[in-house]
Amino acid sequence: MASADQTRKTASWDSGKATSGDIASRLLDWYDVHHRELPWRITPREHARGARPDPYRIWLSEVMLQQTTVEAVKAYFRVFVEKWPDVEALAAASPEDVMKAWAGLGYYSRARNLKACADLVAQRGGRFPDTETGLRELPGIGAYTSAAITAIAFDRPAAVVDGNVERVISRLFSITTPLSEAKPEIRAHVERMVPSKRPGDFAQAMMDLGATICTPRRPRCMLCPLREDCSAVVSGDPEHFPVRLPKADKPLRRGAAFVAVRSDGAILLRKRAEKGLLGGMTEVPTTGWTARIDGATTEAAAPLPADWRHAGRIAHIFTHFALELEVFHAHIKGDAPAGHFWSLVHEISGEALPTVMKKAIEVAIPGATKKPSPHSAKRPHD
DNA sequence: GAATCGTGGTG
DNA sequence: TCACCAAGATT
Numbered sequence: 001m002a003s004a005d006q007t008r009k010t011a012s013w014d015s016g017k018a019t020s021g022d023i024a025s026r027l028l029d030w031y032d033v034h035h036r037e038l039p040w041r042i043t044p045r046e047h048a049r050g051a052r053p054d055p056y057r058i059w060l061s062e063v064m065l066q067q068t069t070v071e072a073v074k075a076y077f078r079v080f081v082e083k084w085p086d087v088e089a090l091a092a093a094s095p096e097d098v099m100k101a102w103a104g105l106g107y108y109s110r111a112r113n114l115k116a117c118a119d120l121v122a123q124r125g126g127r128f129p130d131t132e133t134g135l136r137e138l139p140g141i142g143a144y145t146s147a148a149i150t151a152i153a154f155d156r157p158a159a160v161v162d163g164n165v166e167r168v169i170s171r172l173f174s175i176t177t178p179l180s181e182a183k184p185e186i187r188a189h190v191e192r193m194v195p196s197k198r199p200g201d202f203a204q205a206m207m208d209l210g211a212t213i214c215t216p217r218r219p220r221c222m223l224c225p226l227r228e229d230c231s232a233v234v235s236g237d238p239e240h241f242p243v244r245l246p247k248a249d250k251p252l253r254r255g256a257a258f259v260a261v262r263s264d265g266a267i268l269l270r271k272r273a274e275k276g277l278l279g280g281m282t283e284v285p286t287t288g289w290t291a292r293i294d295g296a297t298t299e300a301a302a303p304l305p306a307d308w309r310h311a312g313r314i315a316h317i318f319t320h321f322a323l324e325l326e327v328f329h330a331h332i333k334g335d336a337p338a339g340h341f342w343s344l345v346h347e348i349s350g351e352a353l354p355t356v357m358k359k360a361i362e363v364a365i366p367g368a369t370k371k372p373s374p375h376s377a378k379r380p381h382d
Numbered sequence: 383g384a385a386t387c388g389t390g391g392t393g
Numbered sequence: 394t395c396a397c398c399a400a401g402a403t404t
Binding site: 062064066067070072109110140142143145160163204207211216217 | 399401403
């Protein structure tokens with residue numbers, strides 16, 4: 001590699017400013033070797049041989065990946081494509097089954113919008129639009145996702161700007177303007193860099209670089225294909241970018257949750273309102289969650305009379321507040337109250353229970369929300 | 383434009 | 394441990 005030719009290239013970078021095309025070219029060369037292999041992707045080699053990604057899988061993965069880590073998404077993605085291999089299958093599913101499959105992944109409005117989007121696309125013949133403006137009109141698809149699908153699924157030029165790209169660009173140009181305010185400037189840089197050839201691989205390469213090299217903390221600049229172009233590397237402080245405004249601290253809210261158990265082990269559940277926090281998901285009965293410390297955290301606020309016993313306390317962090325729930329436990333006889341239903345022991349793990357609700361149930365009944373393992377009978381300690 | 387909306391990984 | 398924050402969209 002240390003050839004005379006390589007030396008000349010280096011000299012040309014030093015003698016003049018690298019063009020956007022240089023940067024894109026370097027990034028694509030790096031991507032050909034160092035790209036991540038992900039369940040929804042085809043490799044650059046497959047792409048070069050004429051293979052094309054499935055827009056359904058790209059759309060599904062992009063919605064799941066909104067504000068969510070790749071590692072968290074992988075298992076959910078595999079379950080979804082197994083259950084619903086194409087957009088028609090997802091459109092044919094019930095909203096309840098979709099929410100159950102999404103449970104635990106968070107930001108549940110995404111699942112409701114996912115289902116609404118699948119219904120629309122299926123109605124229109126099962127094909128996703130191949131332009132940003134067309135995609136942008138669909139529920140759950142905003143500026144980022146419409147650009148990502150356009151570039152990745154259809155290999156059409158689009159400025160794909162996510163958190164990774166914001167970080168990479170803000171370091172490349174040492175942008176000191178705080179994020180949010182700097183977004184138009186960042187977008188302008190990306191629009192200039194998008195190549196007419198392989199725009200989809202360019203978008204994925206930017207994100208792979210941000211995820212594996214240009215990481216939020218301790219970036220691996222020594223391995224970066226753009227280190228010669230990077231202003232923050234020169235100044236020695238890449239970790240200081242992007243600049244963010246301080247975020248408001250989270251208030252603490254408190255409340256109580258009630259785990260009512262029938263003689264056969266069934267648990268009393270109810271469905272939350274369609275909109276708002278944990279919208280459309282299933283829960284155990286709870287009090288309101290308030291900032292005050294008052295009677296709402298005691299069994300006096302129980303939804304039905306019973307011999308409630310204090311089982312413990314859980315803490316859970318949401319995006320904009322912290323929650324402490326006192327958990328009460330009782331054995332109940334009779335029918336489910338209006339708006340409630342009993343979930344049988346073998347059904348509980350499959351309910352649309354958010355993580356905070358599983359935590360509450362686990363305090364009262366350890367193991368109740370765990371999926372039965374095929375090995376559990378033989379190896380009870382697993 | 384600011385608030386709202388989950389969860390798990392990570393350094 | 395705990396603060397940070399991730400392939401954002403919606404209202």
